[in-house]
Amino acid sequence: MMTTQLGAPTGDASPTRRFSGRWAGLDLCPMLHESMYSVLSRFAQRNVLDFTTLRSVLALKSIGRRARSFYLASSDIERRMNGLTGWNWRSHEAGVEPVSLVLVESVWSPMLRHCPICLEAGFHSAWYQCEMLACCPVHGCELVTVCQSCGAPTAEYGFSAALFADPYSCGNCGGPIAGVQFDIASHIDLRFAQAQINARLLSVQRWFEEAEKRCGCLAGFTRRESVLPASYTRRLLRYMLFAVHPWPDDPSSEEGITVLTWRVASGGALRPSPDHPSRRREWSQCVQTQGVYRATLRLLRTAIDDELGGVGNDVVLDLASGRVPERPEVHPYVLAYLLLRFVFERTRTWRFNWSSDFVSIPNEPIATGHIGDRLSRRCVRAVVLAAYVGMLSLVRRERARGHLALEAFCVDIDALVYYCIDRYRGADCGFVVFPGVPWLPTRGLRADKLSVLMSYERLVSAKSEVPAIH
Structure with a gap:
């Protein structure tokens, strides 16, 4: 309970109790609600x-x-x-x-x-x-x-x-x-x-x-080492905060935010979330994950092509020199797509062709992201799409600065995505949040605020019911 409590000086002799009566203004004690x-x-x-x-x-x-x-x-x-x-x-x-x-x-x-x-x-x-x-x-x-x-x-x-x-x-x-x-x-x-x-x-x-009581779990969104602009982060957290804990006197909501949520039954036993730094998993070991990653990239590439009215098949991003080539003619949508592949597939290749359907996640923790293992198809698709929007924001910021340094894009997936993932009563459930991109292929995943609240409550319940494994 956050109230201002005032009392008479005590006789505590600890170092923090040094009241001597010599200070002025002691009668003007803190008021309730005073900062x-x-x-x-x-x-x-x-x-x-x-x-x-x-x-x-x-x-x-x-x-x-x-x-x-x-x-x-x-x-x-x-x-x-x-x-x-x-x-x-x-x-x-x-x-x-x-x-x-x-x-x-x-x-x-x-x-x-x-x-x-x-x-x-x-x-x-x-x-x-x-x-x-x-x-x-x-x-x-x-x-x-x-x-x-x-x-x-x-x-x-x-x-x-x-x-x-x-x-x-x-x-x-x-x-x-x-x-x-x-x-x-x-x-x-x-x-x-x-x-x-x-x-x-x-x-x-x-x-x-x-x-204070309800929103502690949202702290997980802020603890990650995000590389996204502060305004991006602020919009997402404000939306999530009011989705799970509405402001009493203001029914309005943040516009232009997309939430993708899922709850898919799983054959596995109930287990705590692998969304923890000490439990990094290899997406590449799961054939389904590789397949969904490829399928999501094809959907994304088709959506970009339709939005731009066609993208030339000769667009190639070669990062072998250790830098991002300065090519102003390459649209940010396209550059973000190619750099997204770099984040997911780096160490496998340094050359990314727009028209190529060959993609492969390297046999290592997926860009050292803390995403988890054997996730549902919907979860993989949601995380990849959210990571693309995060990369698009990062590309726009770096281009505005006038210098596309490769180091700026050597990031973990966690740094591009705001997400919560958990297992709840045998089901894989969670959500991702990102600024809306109208043409993004999100069919079947988009959620309203009520769905977000339900997902959030499930995750909170799962974390309170299942003992953690360290």
Whole structure:
């Protein structure tokens, strides 16, 4: 339960309990729904602490970008603030750390997102960082990510000099982010309206509490070493998050997302998912997998040919030189297809002919992907199609940069596909998610949100019912 709990200073003599009563502003304890940024800023302002001094007071060493994030590393700061002040504060950011990576990649704003009127009064709610919340529920004004003094984007939401060089100030211009200086009188007035603020933020709090319970399995999507653009990842995770845990006040859904799902009875005994780094399998050992891979490539090549009105049979991608040839005349659809074959078939050949029907997965773990063994035909087809869309996105990004380096495409299949696979009561089931490509041959696999939710619930149930094998 993510609530702010406050109590009297304790007699605990541990290093984190160093309350001495000398700090100013201890009576202005954290409010319900208040963010870590807000609490630290007010504490620093009342005690005239710049970032370096604040970091020293909190005994925080110089830390990397990930460790600075309030979403991913709040527990230490919370514990040390409680030790300094004698509070018994539980921050909301620390409360959702178990699923914060999913939220960061889907609905948490990467930048400080604020209500200027609230910030003038020295208040910022953790829930203002949720991009689904468009307006301040207290004042009705738009929640923004720009400084009201200079118009520059606000800094990343975390413990850094950009946000705390001077409390409530912009790291770009040095002026107040709210446009006017912090006013203690306004802050006191706002505290008298706590009941109204709490009531209006209650539905948001409940949504996040349920997200913490239900969406932990989606963390598997974010743990993989993806090479896809951040915007690609964000769209997929937002879609999946709202498919399994709908936003209460916004019935709209992300458009242009394709989900392919399957559930196929299997003759094998019930077993845990092979979707685990320690259980890499060789697709090439399964004749069915090889056959479905070839058939899917033929379908894909036909669809590309129809979409482009014909592709010349003389198109060849020769990678023997260790680089991707600069050929602007080759359409991204075609180049993505040939490079997809490179990912699946590398070490077998370095030359890929558009018109050739000869394809072969090498006798080794399939591009070291953690996909699993003896999967159903539908699963193989879905993974190959999703990997193609991922490769197409990667090709477009690398071409926009003006340099097609082969190293950029020496990736695992896992880095191109967002998927969940499991065995459930003797059935192979799962789903893949990717931005929609209208002409892709997905017949028989496409799913709506209800099907995604059902697949997700099956996977969660399977993981809870079957003991893991290590």
